[in-house]
Amino acid sequence: MGRAVVREALRRGEEVTLFNRGRSIDPPAGARLVRGDWERLEDLDRLAARGPWDVVVDVAGAVPVVVRNTARALSQAVGRYVFVSTISVYRDWPYQPVDETAAQWDGDPDFDPGTRHWDPDAYGPLKVGGELAIRREFGDSALFIRPHVILGPGEYVGRLPWWLKRVERGGAVLAPAPANRYIQPVDVRDVARFTLDLVTANATGAFNVATPIGRDTYGDLLQACRDATGSTAEFVWVDEAWLAERGVREWTEIPIWRTLPTAWAMNTDKARQAGLVCRPLRETVADTWRWMREGGVPVAHERAAEHGMSAERESELLRVWQDSRRGP
Ligand SMILES: NC(=O)c1ccc[n+]([C@@H]2O[C@H](COP(=O)([O-])OP(=O)(O)OC[C@H]3O[C@@H](n4cnc5c(N)ncnc54)[C@H](OP(=O)(O)O)[C@@H]3O)[C@@H](O)[C@H]2O)c1
Structure with a gap:
């Protein structure tokens, strides 16, 4: 997210300051850099002293107490706080369709989980805690971006890169049926552009961000991988219940695969009315x-x-x- 937001802001001619430890990206030309660790209060104070700014875009805050400290430290130095949150804040996702009013997990804006390791079960409540911490400091002027799964150049999670490499390798490729299952992955560059459009429009509150329900299918995703890589891979569409019986793990073992239709029922009408445009999935791939x-x-x-x-x-x-298909 960070790279995409920074690139888009620079493209628009904004003055950009990056705050990070210097592990993840080389600072792009044209951006000011403040080195520091958001876990350290003195670094946050040093950052705040380099302001003021119109807006901060917190691309990856994930620990409530750290987000709280960041928001507090910057409260006098920035006009507005934008937080990249997630669909996982919704308690009933993926079991129910979600719009921005859907119930959220309980969150604690002061919570310090004690470990910074990724925990899929804790992720949603932690992001809720982050949102609450920001609301406490910035009130109704805060802006929350809640994306569904994000794909695009630079992806480190390894979902689309795994599929691309697999399809490039070719041969018979296990694909989770049905091919016409809808999915809603959004391009990181579209999330970045929309976020900055909202900032320019002085928008506040929460926005779900995903491609429209019913636009793209799993079959489209795999076909786009075949086209992009020039592969002659042949997809073997295997029944989802059969895969589940053999313990194949949704979401991770087969990336971007989630069987519940409600997993792909994130309502994004609000974002679309506010100008969200999602490029074709083929372009992302x-x-x-x-x-x-x-x-x-x-x-x-x-x-x-x-x-x-x-x-x-x-x-x-x-x-x-394939043996089971052949019959006795
Ligand atoms: N992936 C998905 O499908 C998905 C879906 C929905 C929502 N999201 C949300 O999207 C966001 C994705 O963000 P990302 O991971 O892509 O962000 P990112 O661009 O990797 O940005 C993280 C930035 O934070 C810096 N950073 C990390 N730890 C730091 C620390 N202790 N002190 C100072 N800077 C630190 C990193 O730089 P250094 O390492 O150099 O410090 C890096 O520049 C997250 O908010 C996530 O919740 C993701």
């Missing part, structure tokens, strides 16, 4: 492949190892599936 081919290196991240299925397991599953 093609540009991600181009980025990989050009030697694009994702930032190191503990979640990168979570995704994908080994070649051995895939072949074995395909063998059993």
Whole structure:
């Protein structure tokens, strides 16, 4: 997110200051840099002293107490606080459709979880805590961006990169049926552009961000991977219940695969009315492949190892599936 927001802001001619530890990205030309760790109050104070700014875009705050400290430290130095939050703040997602009014997890704006390791169960409540901490400091002027799954060049989670590499390798590819299952991944560059459009429009409150319900399917995603890579891979669409019975893990082992239709029922009418435009999925896939081919290196991240299925397991599953189709 950070790279996309910074690139888009610079493209618009904004003056940009980056605050980070210097591990993840080389600062782009034209941006001012403040080195520091948001876990350290003295670094946050040093940052605040470099202001003022019109707006801060907190791209990745994930620990309530840290977000609270950041918001507090910057309360006199910035006009507005924008927080990149997530669909995971909604308690009933993926079991219910969600719009911006859907119930959220309980969150504690002062909570310090004690570990900074990724925990999928804690993620949603922690982001709620972050939103609450910002609301406490900035009141109704705060802006919350709640994306569904984000794809695009620079992705470190490894969802689309895994699929692209798998499809490039070719052969028979295990694909989770049905091919016409709707999905809603959004391009990181569209999230960045929309976020900055909202800032310019002085928008406040929360906005869900995803591609429209019913626009793209899982089949479209895999076809776009085949087109982008020039592969002759053949997709073998395997029944989802059959996969579940064999313990195939949704979301991680087969990336971007979620069987509940309500997982792909994020209502984004509010964002669309406010100007969200989502580029075609094919463009996201093609540009991600181009980025990989050009030697694009994702930032190191503990979640990168979570995704994908080994070649051995895939072949074995395909063998059993195809045998079962042949009958006795
Ligand atoms: N991936 C998805 O599908 C998805 C879906 C919905 C929502 N989201 C949300 O989207 C956002 C994704 O953000 P991202 O991970 O892509 O962000 P990112 O661009 O990787 O930005 C993280 C930035 O924070 C800096 N940083 C990390 N720890 C720091 C520290 N202790 N002190 C100072 N700076 C620090 C990093 O730089 P250094 O390492 O150099 O410090 C980096 O520049 C998150 O808010 C996530 O909740 C993601």
